[in-house]
Amino acid sequence: MKKLLMSVAVGAAVVLAAGAASAQTTTLNQVKARGTLQCGSNTGLAGFGLPDAQGVWAGLDVDLCRAMSAAIFNDPTKVKFVPLSSKDRFTALQSGEVDVLVRNTTWTMSRDTSLGLEFGPVNYYDGQGFMVRKKLKIASAMELSGASVCTQQGTTTELNLADFFRANKLKYEVVTFATSDETIKAYDAGRCDAFTTDASGLYSERLRLTAPDDHIVLPEIISKEPLGPATRHGDNQWFDIVKWTHYAMLTAEELGVTKANVDEMMKSTNPDVKRLLGTEGKFGEAIGLPNDWGYRIIKHVGNYGESFERNVGMGSRLKVARGVNALWTKGGLQYAPPIR
Amino acid sequence: MSSVDARTSGAQGVGVEKPRVAFWNDPEKRGYIFQAVLFAAVIYFFWAAFDNARDNLVKQKIASGFGFWNNTAGFDIGQRLIPYETTSTYGQAFWVGLTNTLLVAVVGIVLATFLGFIIGVARLSKNWLVQKLATIYVEAIRNTPLLLQLLFWYNAVLKALPEVKESVAIPGGSFLNTRGLFVPEPVFAANFSWVLYTLLAGLVGYVSYGRWARLKQEKTGEQSPVLKVGFGLVILFPLAVYFLAGQPLSFNYPDLGRFNIRGGVQVYPEFVALVVGLTIYTAAFIAEAVRAGIQAVSKGQTEAAYALGLRPGPTLDLVVIPQAMRVIIPPLTSNYLNLTKNSSLAVAIGYPDLVQVFTGTVLNQTGQAVEVVVITMAVYLTISLTTSMFMNWYNARKALIER
Numbered sequence: 001m002k003k004l005l006m007s008v009a010v011g012a013a014v015v016l017a018a019g020a021a022s023a024q025t026t027t028l029n030q031v032k033a034r035g036t037l038q039c040g041s042n043t044g045l046a047g048f049g050l051p052d053a054q055g056v057w058a059g060l061d062v063d064l065c066r067a068m069s070a071a072i073f074n075d076p077t078k079v080k081f082v083p084l085s086s087k088d089r090f091t092a093l094q095s096g097e098v099d100v101l102v103r104n105t106t107w108t109m110s111r112d113t114s115l116g117l118e119f120g121p122v123n124y125y126d127g128q129g130f131m132v133r134k135k136l137k138i139a140s141a142m143e144l145s146g147a148s149v150c151t152q153q154g155t156t157t158e159l160n161l162a163d164f165f166r167a168n169k170l171k172y173e174v175v176t177f178a179t180s181d182e183t184i185k186a187y188d189a190g191r192c193d194a195f196t197t198d199a200s201g202l203y204s205e206r207l208r209l210t211a212p213d214d215h216i217v218l219p220e221i222i223s224k225e226p227l228g229p230a231t232r233h234g235d236n237q238w239f240d241i242v243k244w245t246h247y248a249m250l251t252a253e254e255l256g257v258t259k260a261n262v263d264e265m266m267k268s269t270n271p272d273v274k275r276l277l278g279t280e281g282k283f284g285e286a287i288g289l290p291n292d293w294g295y296r297i298i299k300h301v302g303n304y305g306e307s308f309e310r311n312v313g314m315g316s317r318l319k320v321a322r323g324v325n326a327l328w329t330k331g332g333l334q335y336a337p338p339i340r
Numbered sequence: 341m342s343s344v345d346a347r348t349s350g351a352q353g354v355g356v357e358k359p360r361v362a363f364w365n366d367p368e369k370r371g372y373i374f375q376a377v378l379f380a381a382v383i384y385f386f387w388a389a390f391d392n393a394r395d396n397l398v399k400q401k402i403a404s405g406f407g408f409w410n411n412t413a414g415f416d417i418g419q420r421l422i423p424y425e426t427t428s429t430y431g432q433a434f435w436v437g438l439t440n441t442l443l444v445a446v447v448g449i450v451l452a453t454f455l456g457f458i459i460g461v462a463r464l465s466k467n468w469l470v471q472k473l474a475t476i477y478v479e480a481i482r483n484t485p486l487l488l489q490l491l492f493w494y495n496a497v498l499k500a501l502p503e504v505k506e507s508v509a510i511p512g513g514s515f516l517n518t519r520g521l522f523v524p525e526p527v528f529a530a531n532f533s534w535v536l537y538t539l540l541a542g543l544v545g546y547v548s549y550g551r552w553a554r555l556k557q558e559k560t561g562e563q564s565p566v567l568k569v570g571f572g573l574v575i576l577f578p579l580a581v582y583f584l585a586g587q588p589l590s591f592n593y594p595d596l597g598r599f600n601i602r603g604g605v606q607v608y609p610e611f612v613a614l615v616v617g618l619t620i621y622t623a624a625f626i627a628e629a630v631r632a633g634i635q636a637v638s639k640g641q642t643e644a645a646y647a648l649g650l651r652p653g654p655t656l657d658l659v660v661i662p663q664a665m666r667v668i669i670p671p672l673t674s675n676y677l678n679l680t681k682n683s684s685l686a687v688a689i690g691y692p693d694l695v696q697v698f699t700g701t702v703l704n705q706t707g708q709a710v711e712v713v714v715i716t717m718a719v720y721l722t723i724s725l726t727t728s729m730f731m732n733w734y735n736a737r738k739a740l741i742e743r
Contacts, residue, residue, distance in 0.1 A: 087700055091709050094402060115707040116402035146602075148418075148519060153696070154704030162416045162426040173519075174416040175610070177690045178700060186690060189498045190518045191609065233401045 027238040039065035040098035043083040046204040047312035061102040063307040070300035071293040087154040102229040106156040120229040127221035129199040141220040148173040150192035160223040250336035252303035259302035408706040437697030445680040451619040456626025481624035494613035494689040513593040521607040524591035531588035538581040542573040610691035633668035673731035
């Protein structure tokens with residue numbers, strides 16, 4: 001019922017408010033006037049967006065919002081995180097409840113074209129996988145015929161799952177839940193043989209099970225899940241800010257600029273570094289920000305590699321390898337257009 | 341008296357000539373004008389809201405319209421009463437959700453009515469223990485949120501059940517495990533239709549015999565053995581035909597497979613949890629309505645019936661309950677409506693009802709919140725209005741006809 005009310009409220013908001021807002025004022029001006037960035041985040045996914053014991057949000061997605069806040073306000077804490085279930089996330093963005101949605105959201109053509117959204121650069125390349133109990137003695141997803149699978153509603157996961165079993169002519173039974181919490185609880189209680197979501201999510205959710213060691217992640221990756229930030233269609237300046245915040249973090253990693261050495265790097269003579277940190281050129285102005293926007297991001301949040309290792313990599317509980325998320329110079333897919 | 345008053349006042353209205361005034365000072369004409377202005381304002385408000393919504397959706401490049409109805413859904417639904425495939429349309433997904441909602445509503449209403457009447461009568465029992473237990477039940481259930489109760493039932497039901505490999509075999513070929521209850525599926529042979537026909541004929545015979553017996557009793561006071569005749573017509577007669585036709589009914593028994601049980605009919609734990617939760621919750625309210633209805637019949641009615649020589653059974657049957665029903669039916673109707681609407685809480689426990697499937701997955705995959713929510717609200721409105729129409733008709737039939 002809450003979900004229904006939410007949808008109605010959001011629908012009403014779309015009807016009555018959004019048009020007027022999008023007409024004259026840009027998102028950047030609204031954010032500046034408000035003094036905080038409203039960031040749509042996961043309701044709780046370790047490594048991507050989860051409040052810690054002190055209630056401070058942390059994660060790879062969270063860091064992107066903090067970097068934007070640093071670029072705009074020179075302060076990474078001026079972010080209000082709005083936890084959204086996968087069902088509610090797009091309506092919240094469409095209606096203007098959040099300024100940007102950074103919530104491990106898969107970029108697909110239909111979402112990009114028919115929801116009135118723009119998808120930004122991919123901040124995590126993922127793919128869908130399965131988790132099962134070890135005692136079932138299964139080594140491959142192809143052996144899942146007849147299994148029941150728990151998944152979260154309103155996700156690409158739900159569709160990929162159907163595609164996978166259809167393509168391989170396997171039978172299965174799907175049980176869908178509105179939130180990730182309910183889904184993982186039902187799997188833990190034994191309602192399903194398998195649990196499916198993005199591979200990164202599987203490692204993260206496994207930590208929440210009563211006996212994480214009794215479960216294994218199957219090797220198959222059944223889909224492409226490019227996860228990235230989304231903004232409303234039509235505000236190109238705001239979209240540029242989202243894009244270039246991520247690219248600045250990538251460029252910094254590529255150039256070896258870190259949170260620790262950024263002050264020192266301000267004296268660098270390398271033209272690439274100078275343009276990134278704003279000591280040369282007026283790249284900040286072009287997107288409506290001060291010219292030291294790049295410096296602010298690295299100073300407060302760090303580069304992409306630092307964020308990755310801290311949240312999902314070897315410095316975290318998830319211990320995910322960089323894999324396809326390494327820089328292009330190291331055989332990965334993360335590639336930033338040049339700042340010039 | 342009153343008719344005379346009406347005539348004189350009418351005569352005054354016609355006879356006295358109205359003073360000539362400007363039309364905006366004429367209360368009657370002014371009334372019409374205000375009505376027209378209000379009507380126009382209301383129409384304009386809805387038109388403006390609709391137009392504004394359409395405008396904004398176009399401006400924001402959000403798809404609108406009902407074209408999505410025939411698009412391929414691409415997702416699966418666990419429990420379905422009508423055929424549905426991954427390649428079916430969103431429209432078909434809507435019907436699957438709707439039938440699931442109706443199933444829960446109908447089963448829930450029937451069970452809640454039975455349980456509610458039992459508890460309601462138990463509340464008035466002379467047995468101290470029974471009466472206290474019923475009171476505790478009503479107070480405990482009425483005063484806790486339904487959502488929590490549903491989560492409790494779902495988790496209680498799930499946690500208590502064994503895994504598939506350790507399925508509990510129930511005598512008669514059924515299995516019980518975390519996937520739900522698997523019961524044998526009846527397979528009807530061609531001859532079975534004869535049994536159905538005799539059953540139908542038996543029912544018609546039973547109803548007409550009952551009516552004839554009642555008329556006879558009203559005329560002569562003689563009672564007829566309605567129950568015995570009914571038993572013969574509805575049960576013995578079809579049973580005899582069943583054996584004569586060569587027992588045309590077999591069962592497809594569930595069979596323990598690698599992950600799951602093959603064959604048979606599966607009753608999903610989500611369904612069980614939802615029906616149990618809704619039934620127990622709504623029964624508490626129905627019980628109160630029943631208690632109130634019975635207590636509304638004054639004691640003098642019972643005493644009068646006893647004085648006429650009626651025994652306690654017929655007294656309850658013929659005197660108390662018909663009068664209590666008049667009081668019970670209106671609140672009963674709103675409880676039925678509540679149960680139907682509360683079934684949308686299914687979303688919390690993964691039962692694929694209309695809200696879960698349609699305003700959940702379909703809304704999310706298509707992104708057309710306005711259309712999907714409007715359709716869903718229209719459906720609930722239709723179900724509720726149909727239910728209350730039927731109950732109003734029933735209420736009118738049961739209403740006290742004063743002579």
